[in-house]
Amino acid sequence: MAKPEVSEAWRQHSTISRDEILARLKDRALVIxxxxxxxxxxxxxxxxxxxxxxxxxxxxxxxxxxxxxQEIAIYCAGPA
Numbered sequence: 001m002a003k004p005e006v007s008e009a010w011r012q013h014s015t016i017s018r019d020e021i022l023a024r025l026k027d028r029a030l031v032i033x034x035x036x037x038x039x040x041x042x043x044x045x046x047x048x049x050x051x052x053x054x055x056x057x058x059x060x061x062x063x064x065x066x067x068x069x070q071e072i073a074i075y076c077a078g079p080a
Contacts, residue, residue, distance in 0.1 A: 016073050021046065031065055033074045046075065 024030050025048055032049040034041050041051040052064055054076075065072060 021073050021075070029071055031070055031072045033065070033072055035074055035076050049075075 021030075021032060025032075025046070032046055034045050034049045034051050035054045035057070036045075036051070037053050038051055041049075041053075045051065050064055052060060
């Protein structure tokens with residue numbers, strides 16, 4: 001089975017600071033994704049983030065984030 005074509009937007013990435021993420025919590029243009037296991041997410045996570053464990057990214061990413069042009073911040077540790 002051929003892999004779906006990935007847009008250029010999915011290939012681009014940069015680093016965003018914790019402070020910038022926290023400053024943009026109410027910014028609907030930014031999707032915040034926590035890639036920790038579900039149990040860890042339930043214990044502590046950035047408010048408004050969605051949980052997409054690393055092992056589920058391939059199967060569920062397009063369902064949870066349908067707009068590939070949307071800005072996405074991915075993190076793997078709870079707020080400190």
